[in-house]
Amino acid sequence: MISDTMNLLRLSLYGILLCVGLIQLSCRSEQESPEPEPITKPTPYTWTKPRQFPEPVYDFQANPLTAEGVELGKFLFYDGILSRNGLIGCGTCHQQSSAFTHHGHDLSHGVDDRLGKRNAQAVQNMAWSAVFFWDGGVHNLDFVPFNAIENEVEMDEKVGNVLDKLRKSPDYPKRFRSAFSSEEITTERMMKALSQFMLTMVSATSRYDYYTMGDASALNAQERQGLALFKQHCSSCHSGELFTDHSFRNNGLRPLPGNDLGRFDVTQVEADRYKFKVPSLRNVGLSSPYMHDGRYYTLEEVLDHYTDSVYSSATLDPILKNDTGKSGLTLSPTDKQAIIAFLKSLTDEQFIRDRRLADPGIGNAF
Amino acid sequence: MKGLSYSIYSFFVAFTFSAFLLACNNSDDVPPTGTGEVTLEFDNVAGTKNLVLGSGTYQNAAGESFTVDILNYFVSNIKLLRADGTHYTVPQDSSYFLIREAERESQFVKLKNIPAGEYVGVEFVVGVDSLRSVSDISKRTGVLDPADASHEGNSMYWSWNSGYIFLKMEGTSPQAQTDAAGNRKFRYHIGGFGGYSAPTFNNIRTVRLQFGSDKAQVSPGSSPEIHLLADILKIFNGPTQISLATNPTVMVSPYSTTIANNYLNMFSYDHMHVHND
CATH class of the missing domain: 1.20.5 (Single alpha-helices involved in coiled-coils or other helix-helix interfaces)
Known part of the structure; x- marks a missing residue:
């Protein structure tokens, strides 16, 4: 009885081995199909996570960075070829000197000077973001450029037309070949190249960062005081080393006549009315004006909003409600000055001067 | 033992x-000996009339007359049903089609390598399933390429609210209020896969059609062409009657679900031809 069972087992094992052999034979034709030899191999680009930052959320394995891919992405980022009239690039409204925002513009102007309805957000530390834009309508970095390119008040172009223009250009087929080993210009390649460049836009070398990494002298007494106050009053939303919890909240801005409903436009959920993404505060000293509609030009105005003008509505964030009947935070003028001093220590001079991120000479910034 | x-x-x-x-x-x-082809023809009609873009005038159940300028919809995740309750699932990557009334070729969905056998029905999704709606950009090729889908000024992709438009119908009606440009147009862009990080409306609808007493015999020598009808009058008239005067524009709003629930019932099996090689 036992030996019968053993025999059966042995027989099964032979069977399995035979099958594995057959499978290998049956699949051999697939393995033999020759891959075209790549013209050149792009150079791997070493992307390093700042040690004080959490793990990134972007899937780097699906889009391994290369020096040539990042370079192609930089040209695409700055080139007006992305827009209908050839003038507006990403870099037009996302300028390096103001941490890739549109300095001095409450709302940005795209093609034909058409005005958008929201303030241009900083393009920085994109690898840690799982949601993009003030309303979170896009949830993957590779799909971010579609929004700006196809928005009729931004670039007012179709991505399909951009691809045609890139294919006909004297320069881009070569750049795509260097980055992807063939000249083929596809949606996937264009978006992945743009992502590659944007992923290199990492801001993690502010004075605050040096302070957290052990250099106590990097912040002065007032800034340290501001940091303590910030942690007490602001960090429940502007949390962690990215200074955002990536949530959507109504921070008590009185709706303007345009009545921007924010996150509600995307989800159609009543509880999302007037909610907007909590922005990172890195480089906030450079990114004036503030809020989703750019209504405040100074950080003083922003803090005054939180103490004096929080507008109560059904979806106001509970953190800004209190029992006294008056909504908002309680901060003295000295507290505010300290917090602002601290916020300015988040300015990253290396980031805004990094020549690798700079316009290679093809962009329009106005 | x-x-x-x-x-x-x-x-x-x-x-x-x-x-x-x-x-x-x-x-x-x-094995090549055991497969055949199946063609699903999506024939768009308005009641008993053939749909003609631009010039054809039709009347909905609310008594409103209208013409149609654009009719596009996605068909995906196709299954062929057998009498014993089992089915054959068309491989995922080969199972996304964009039916465009303006392009006759797109109305013939050709399914290759279908295992030989007898099929009694078909099941498909109107739209794009949620997994593919959030998949990596490398999976967005062919009709799912957001760039190509938008190329003819006829986008089937929402770039500001990542996701596909499952069904798009636009046209004119004297009953529709004038828009900002002074036209009496109606625009139905129905999409919504249920939301990525927070739940929202879900307009993914699965249609299941039986071929009645007909059987689709598939073999290397026999390639059935199954003629389905899509009656656009049913977009206006199903569980809820839709009025062009009241709702000339429906896009990203909960009301879109009303339209999806109607168009779920617009498909029917009509007849089939068998092409013998």
Whole structure:
């Protein structure tokens, strides 16, 4: 009885081995199909996570960075070829000197000077973001450029037309070949190249960062005081080393006549009315004006909003409600000055001067 | 002993079968002797009339007359049903189609490498399933390429609210209020896969049609062409009657679900031809 069972087992094992052999034979034709030899191999680009930052959320394995891919992405980022009239690039409204925002513009102007309805957000530390834009309508970095390119008040172009223009250009087929080993210009390649460049836009070398990494002298007494106050009053939303919890909240801005409903436009959920993404505060000293509609030009105005003008509505964030009947935070003028001093220590001079991120000479910034 | 040997045998068969499946992870890779082609024709009509873009005038159940300028919809995740309750699932990557009334060729969905057999019905999704709606950009090729889908000024992709428009119908109606440009247009852009990080409306609808007493015989020498009708009058008239005067524009709003619930019932089986080689 036992030996019968053993025999059966042995027989099964032979069977399995035979099958594995057959499978290998049956699949051999697939393995033999020759891959075209790549013209050149792009150079791997070493992307390093700042040690004080959490793990990134972007899937780097699906889009391994290369020096040539990042370079192609930089040209695409700055080139007006992305827009209908050839003038507006990403870099037009996302300028390096103001941490890739549109300095001095409450709302940005795209093609034909058409005005958008929201303030241009900083393009920085994109690898840690799982949601993009003030309303979170896009949830993957590779799909971010579609929004700006196809928005009729931004670039007012179709991505399909951009691809045609890139294919006909004297320069881009070569750049795509260097980055992807063939000249083929596809949606996937264009978006992945743009992502590659944007992923290199990492801001993690502010004075605050040096302070957290052990250099106590990097912040002065007032800034340290501001940091303590910030942690007490602001960090429940502007949390962690990215200074955002990536949530959507109504921070008590009185709706303007345009009545921007924010996150509600995307989800159609009543509880999302007037909610907007909590922005990172890195480089906030450079990114004036503030809020989703750019209504405040100074950080003083922003803090005054939180103490004096929080507008109560059904979806106001509970953190800004209190029992006294008056909504908002309680901060003295000295507290505010300290917090602002601290916020300015988040300015990253290396980031805004990094020549690798700079316009290679093809962009329009106005 | 019999029981034991049987179970070992079953294990052996199951192992071998799964090993083959794992080894050749390609559903098209079935023996060439045992497959045929099936064509699904999506014939768009308005009641008893053929749909003619631009010039055809039709009347909905609310008594409103209208013309149609654009009719596009996605058909995906196709299954062919057998009489015994089993089905054949068309491999995922080969199962996304964009039906465009303006392009006759797009109305013939050609399914290749269908295992020989007898099929009594078909099931498909109107729209794009949620997994593909959030998939990596490398999976967005062909009709799912957001760039190509938008190329003819006729986008089937929302770039500001990542996701596909499942069904788009636009046209004119004297009953529709004038828009900002002074036109009496109606615009239905129905999409919504349920939300990525927060739940929202879900307009993914699955249609299941039986071929009645007809059978689609598939073999290397027999390629059935199954003629389906899509009656656009039913977009306006199903569980809820839709009025062009009241709702000339429906896009990203909960009301879109009302329209999806209607168009779920716009498809029907009409007849089939068999092409014998």
